[in-house]
Amino acid sequence: MRTLMWVGWTNLRRDRVAQALTFLLPIVFFSIFASVFGGQGDAATARIRIAVVDEDHSEVSARLIEGLRTEKSLRTQTTADASGSGAVLDRAAAERLVRDGDVPVAVVIPAGLGAAFSTNGFAGGGPPVQLLSDVSDRIAPQMVLGLLQKVAMTAAPDLLMQGGMRQFEKYAGAMTPQQKTAVDQWLPQLKAQGQAGGGGSAPASGAMPITVDVVDVMRTDNRRGSLISFYAAGIGVMFLLFSSVAGAGGALLDEAETGTLERLLSTNTGMTGVLVGKWILLALIGCLQLTVMFLWGRVAFGLPLFSHLPGFGVMTLFTAAAAAALGLVLASLAKSRAQLSGFSTILILTMSALGGSMFPRFLMSEGMQKVGLLTFNAWALDGYLKVFWRHAAIWQLWPQLLVLTALTGVFLSLARLLARRWEAA
């Protein structure tokens, strides 16, 4: 027993890969996941970008906009450019921002809201505020809705009070001069309180001064399908990477080990030919893998595949090509199958966590969203989401396709460079 323990411990002491997998890998993963998921409650995380359209141009609408601006969990823009420049947003421009995925929600304050607010107070009754949203993102509209109600209650308490008094006098009779004087003296305090940022909490539902309509600008007929497409793409891309690495490992490392690579290099093919042949095959297998996954999504979960076939086809082709090239880089870099398996698992899971395969990037902090753009997954997923959520035309996928093409080129060049070690010493 003691001897066996000694042998096991000595093996572990002398095996750096085993040490890394035992002690380092858990720490690395813990750090990554803590960074991605642990910062959700921080002030710096998950600020929802919203566009606001003021069709009312009243004091109430101005106060509402100001109230939304002061909300820490929102980043409000009222002009075409998020930095504050450009034309003032109208409904069409705001809808475009949502449809293009630039903001998840746009708030449209309709004409007449201020008048109704001042007249009716808590009784409401004015035209409804519209939330133009991409309902595939279920979290952002709900958050904005709650914050909007809060702001309505706290941003203009004096106007709300005035409206309430009018309603009171309408149904209970006019107030006495002393009562009016008391209310008039109180109103400035309420106004100051509202301008100071409210501080009050949203009232219980049922006593809202404004009504809100949520409008799905994507006009999707299958919300569930949109979410399914997100998971299909996220999981699909992650496993595409795993299978590409495994395939490339089999293609290069196993062949080098068994001697078939040596034999291949002695034919007319050459290393470039070997790599290109392996890359094309891996890319085609990747296409097939993603197609099978999305087809299963269509059959089992109603994923709207057939209505998005061209976009799906293009994204799948470019994604599989880049994944195959990445697989060849990792296989060319590794000295053995065990080494490849170790570091590719770390890399793929890290890229998947940061790139949104496990958790939507739009729910991450802005910093993490930017970091995510360094990963292969983020660009692939953005492309798929454009296709399935935003019904983007193929030409609108150009940023994602450009990045994936560039990555493919870089990966292939790197793989060719690294593969020189098999050619000649």
Added chain:
Amino acid sequence: MNVLSVRDARKRFGNVAALNGATFELRHGELLALLGPNGAGKTTLIRAITGRVRLDGGEIQLFDRVLDGRRTAPELGIVPQEIALYPLLTARENLEAFGGLHGLTGKDLAQRVDWALEGIGLLDRATDLVKQFSGGMRRRLNIACGVLHRPRVVLLDEPTVGVDPQSRDRIYDMLAELAQSGVSLLLTTHHLEEAEARCSRTVIIDHGKVIAAGTMSELVDQTVGRFRLVTLRLDAPLDGETAFKVAGRTNGSGVDGDGRVLKARMQDVASELPPLLDCIRTAGRAVDDVEVRGPSLQSVFIHLTGRELRE
């Protein structure tokens, strides 16, 4: 006529000189054995010929053309020591794959595949997966894949390692057929008796340079000399006086074990053995068994490379 000439080949890996001026030739239609202890430079030499190792100095000529050390020359066929086959393909599919990669197509490819399958005795197993084959069958197929495209020079790295005597005979029959058809073959092996029996010439390499080359008799003359070792097994042990007499009649004789085994080195067996037998008969002993052994490649190899273990 030399088809392959290696001249003053030099290659260092860090502080280790893998090749240190190796020079030899491979002639048309010969089966040449390249022998050497572990780490002597055999594999580096083979890899340099195939373009997998770039020489620091010297040159390699194939059919009077200097090889650039980047790509494998099309006249070469390579048979690596590893079983370089795809286990999930059938024997025929493996041959078709490697033949295709060597540029064979259509009818020519089909004919060559059939020729190879027949030559290695696997025609009836052509559609079986390679993973189901025995070690000997895989070795034979491994060789067939390397000679399918009609190379004029074939390099074989330990082509018979780990196979049974029957498969080994079959493999050497194949190689002999190829040599007879004009193909020149260079093989590395650790089976010295095979090299002695099957190869027309032998090159012995050690510490990166060729230390001997030639036919078996040339190597013997160059090294251990042409003595024969005669071993006699007697019916009963010799007494001390007779043993002394016998020793006086032979060069370097001795009595082993229980005094019944007599060993003697003889330059001319025909003239030296009869007087020895007379001496034994006179002493009242009978000879049960006689063995006469000439110098072996093993003795030449040990003579040249020493008994020290190599790493």
